[in-house]
Amino acid sequence: MRRLLNRLLPKSMRSEVVTIPVVRLHGAIMSGGGPFRPTLSLATTAGLIEKAFAFPDAPAVAISINSPGGSPVQSRLIYKRIRDLAAEKKKKVLVFVEDIAASGGYMIAVAGDEIIADPSSIVGSIGVISASFGFPELMKKIGVERRVYTAGTNKAVLDPFKPEKKEDVERLKALQLDVHGTFIDMVKERRGAKLKDDPDLFTGLFWSGKRGLELGLIDNLGDMRTVLKDRFGPKTQLRLITPSRGLFGRKLGVFGSSFSAADVASAAASGLIDAAEERALWSRFGL
Template identity: 60%
Template sequence: MAGSAGMGRQSVSMAAVAPLLKKAFERSKAPVVAIEVNSPGGSPVQSRLIYRRIRELAAKHDKKVLVFCEDVAASGGYMIACAGDEIIADPSSIVGSIGVVSGGFGFVDLIRRIGVERRVYTAGQNKATLDPFQPEKPEDVAHLKSLQLDIHAIFIDLVRKSRGDKLANDPELFSGLFWSGGKGLELGLVDRLGDLHGVLTERFGEDVELEVIQAKKGFFSGLVGFGAEARSAALVRNLADVAEEKSLWGRYGL
């Protein structure tokens, strides 16, 4: 029997996937744990925490991990995929995007035009760094770039340690570019092409039993028992999360 912990089409977090991973790895009869990754990324911290948790559980339960890349395993999604002993991707999957991105908007001219005065009071001269309602400062951008380079170096180190000499010597590998699963195979980002059912059937026979372990989905799942104001606030947060998630997927044309 093969256990499966899915990470579906949404930004993932350690809190959301930790119980699923625990349940999958504790299936004593399962010869492997197969993890489907379908994520365009998100928080580098959450992705790295999930990566480490998968490796910890694999060592504790002495199980091999097969990671299957679906539509997208990019950026933080690819970081999680690196936790697999093998990474398998569909030829049309999108993999890679080993880089760090930050984005935002500047509203300085807008608030001036509509007659709004921005007032900010801080204790600490850099507390309002990158405030979108104030003019952008070169020193703030330089600080952000330094932070991005630090995180990028951690990401690169994780990929190098995970993939080792499988990686191609390509100058674009850590540039933030992303590729199809087929090209990812050439670059050493994945180990083979295929899909979950086909690979597991090939390895364990036609009678292989797959127990699917996945989170319950529901847009209003966290709102039970709250009043109208709490529901409205939660709805706004959910809509903001949906917009941010949509922009992440939009980078890959999905």
């Protein structure tokens, strides 16, 4: 309605204010998560993304990314939701990198029609990693016997309490190569001829925003407010998209539920594990 009224007014009386919806995708990318330590996944971001694309008068959607990566599946699902809505609503997507858009964070970033980063941002890390620990010698020292019963010869693959097997590692590496190939295909499809022919581009290395611009991983250097006002005019307003609230003002979704003491204890325990995993993701990039 506002768009129609604006068109009916004389040009001198039309509003020059442009509103750009902004979605913040900050944190590690993990399925599940919890009420006390929310993470990025399709479940936690889909509502925000859809609300941003629902602005009829907005010429573009701005997405702020600050993520060291995580689940490749959740990264791709978020990427796909952004691209599907961009095509459906016919809107440009401008991605702004803050501290980091690496690994799965960069996979989401390539959903943008343009990627803008700070010169000191970290971008790239186009690779796949799997990390764990092995405790077979510790089990012997403390006198604990591991008992595992399976139906299927490969159900105990990469058991951390058993010696590592060469064939198990080979299976894992084959899986990683498949996932890595999918990642590379996505980057090539979205970045195309912008990418420079550099042998290190898809090796898992990461770079500063300044070097990322030279390699074609991003399009420009800058910050969200400056770029959007330069692009759409000095009266441009940024509208941060936040979770919907319920009847009593509580945020819906994982924040709007009731929890028992057992729920709290379970969430706290899993939260410690999630926190350690998330800390490891950030620390890979010195953050």
